[in-house]
Amino acid sequence: MNKFHSLARTGFAFTALLSVAQAQTALLAEKGPLVPTAQLPQFGRGLALSSDRLFVGSPGAGTWQLPIGGMQVYERAPSGEWNPTATLQAPAPNPGDEYGFAVASSGAWMIVGAPSDQPTGASLQTGVAYVYQRQPDASWSLHAELAPPNGKFADIAGAAVVLRPGRALVAAPQRDFSTYDEGAAYLFELGPSGQWTQSAELRATTPVTHAYLGLSAALQGDRALLGAPGAGSGTAHVFERLASGVWSEVATLQAPDPTHSDMFGAALALDGERAAVGAYKHSHQGVKRGAVYLYERSAGGAWNFVQELRSDNGTPGEQFGWSVALEGDALLVGAPGNNETVALSGRAYRFLRDAAGVWKQSDVFAMPALQQGAGYGLSAVLADGRCAVAAPFAAAGGVQVGRVFVYDPTPLDASDSRLSLAQGGAISFELDAGFAHAGELALLLGSTSGALPGQVIAPGVLLPLNADAYFLYTLAQPNHAPLSGSLQVLGAGGAGSASFTLPAGTSASLVGTTVHHAFATIALATGTATFASNARGIALVP
Structure with missing residues (x-):
């Protein structure tokens, strides 16, 4: 039996397995x-x-x-x-x-x-x-x-x-029209000559004084969404470009459970046929914490309320919904007024939509060193699964200048997802656990039996690899073929590199096997696991 399938003794203890839903929480660096x-x-x-x-x-x-x-x-x-x-x-x-x-x-x-x-x-x-x-x-x-x-x-x-x-x-x-602070939005098109030309003015069908239409805005294709948080408890207006080329208001969204001055529409996001609208002053059971409302467009063009979201364990006055970002089945919500531990230090929450269409809280983000009044969550954005959250009033050296934190959903990247057994070769890995894990030990492990459900290696840390012979070998024999650089101290940015190499003519019996790898970080002072990456699969082909 070659090294690839060797068993090795180990004293490394793993506990119970987690569900797929729980596996989402440890993968943002x-x-x-x-x-x-x-x-x-x-x-x-x-x-x-x-x-x-x-x-x-x-x-x-x-x-x-x-x-x-x-x-x-x-x-x-x-x-x-x-x-x-x-x-x-x-x-x-x-x-x-x-x-x-x-x-x-x-x-x-x-x-x-x-x-x-x-x-x-x-x-x-x-x-x-x-x-x-x-x-x-x-x-x-x-x-x-x-x-x-x-x-x-x-x-x-x-x-x-x-x-x-x-x-x-x-x-x-x-913008004033027939009433004060009615608000509007303007669309501009880039022409063939490179000039930007105004193409439309978007206004609410029914003007409202101090509506502030456009305080928040989203645009996707021929559809725009504008928030009017000052219109009573707040509204959001959907505009679409008709076949004639004219933009027209086609729907008005409101909270199904409005309370006084909710600021519904102060933040919003649009992704395909789905919209998210924040109401950071919304009260629930007499407590003003904020809420976010999800809507989906039906085949007939109607926008239907789907779900109301609140943080699982937020604080009164946390302003949940001050900022929102939506991408696919992921939603990011800022709550800059969160008072947990430190007053007005702020939080951000990530929600994921499960297979049944239900949105559930997945992650809670905060500044590593909480600061009073930092405003963390005042701005929050999503792109390609990556999250960015700002704390515009965070201080450094006694000066209030601000900070931005970026969270990466793929701490482990691979140069390829396939490797030929006949030709052999190397696939390089980039490890990126983030600044919080700089100077910690990184251990890259593997499995030939899949990534889920994975194994809990420390409280709240799920390693997405199943235990098998290859897993035990990579655990007991770090920095040995087929892995190079599998055990290392991460650099100043929390990054490192490793590789997986097979020689030409490796046994064809492995054709059809998918080898998954993931890494964990370990605090040198305590010897405990602090973080686990995503898993990357490599398909072994002829």
């Missing part, structure tokens, strides 16, 4: 905190995440009394670290611009809202949104300045911005 490289207070108030780029707005940059604002762009290196690549300000910065209050991205494009800025050629501070395009050298060039026509003072255009391929949305939630 914290990458952070990210800090501004310049004096950019309220770092993270505007936040966007797109593939391997992170966009962080700091509307408080400048003096405390007269903030100008600023932006930083980060890009993710192959090592998993996020590096700042650009720092931006408005082309003609003025005190009070609040540039960076809102930000969005799409591919090589970025849009930045400056809701108190003065458009070029205008005499009033109506608000502006700036569109940038990424250049080959990773710099960002200003491409357009977008502002609603006939702007009025304090429209705060750019308080919410959304960007999709060839289309931008700029909201002006304090």
Whole structure:
């Protein structure tokens, strides 16, 4: 029997198995905190995440009394670290611009809202949104300045911005029409000549004073969702582009259990036929904690309420639903007012939708060192399974500048998912447990009998590998073939590398086997497991 199937004695004890649903909780590695490289207070108030780029707005940059604002762009290196690549300000910065209050991205494009800025050629501070395009050298060039026509003072255009391929949305939630602060949003299209042209104005069918339509906004394809949290307990409005090319309001969403001044619609998200709407002041059983409501669009076009979410163990006044992000079957909710342990330190919650269509709380995120009034959860975004949460009022060195934390759903990456037994070869692994596990021991293990249900190796730490002969061998014989680098101390960023190698002509009896690998981190001081990664499968083919 060769090494690949060898059994080895071990004293490593594993306890009971967990269910698939429980397996979700240990697989997000914290990458952070990210800090501004310049004096950019309220770092993270505007936040966007797109593939391997992170966009962080700091509307408080400048003096405390007269903030100008600023932006930083980060890009993710192959090592998993996020590096700042650009720092931006408005082309003609003025005190009070609040540039960076809102930000969005799409591919090589970025849009930045400056809701108190003065458009070029205008005499009033109506608000502006700036569109940038990424250049080959990773710099960002200003491409357009977008502002609603006939702007009025304090429209705060750019308080919410959304960007999709060839289309931008700029909201002006304090725009007056027949009544004060009715609010509106404006759509702009990118034409063949490279010019952005306004294509539509979105307004509620029934105007409401101080509705603030557009205080939050989402856009996907020919559908837009705008929040109006000041319309009574709050509403959210669905707009669609009809076959004629005209945009029209097609639905109004409300909470099924409204309470006074819920702020329903202060935050929202749209993903396909599904919408999430936050109401951070909602009261439940007399306690004002906040809620998030899920809606789904039927085949007939009706938007139906699906489920109301609250944190499992939140605190009164936690403002659950201040920020929301939705991607597939994952939902991220910010609660910056959470008072657990430290007042107003904040939390963020991740929910996952199970096979029965029920949303359940999966993860709770917080700053590693809680700070009073940090505002953690004030901004929260999702992209490609990765989460980013901002604490715009977190302090460092006595200065309130802000922090952003990124959580990676795939701490273990592999260079390939197939390996030929006849040809042999090596597959490289990238281990990325995050900054919290820097300097800890990492142990890469394997299994030929699957990843689920896995094994609990410490309280709250599930290793997604089933015990079998190969598992015991990799446990007892680290850094031996077929694994290299399977036992190592992680670097400063909590990252490392390893490889799986088979020689040419490896036995064809292994054809059809899938070999899974995952790693655990171990605290050197205590010898206990602190984290477990996701599992990566390698299919062995002829």
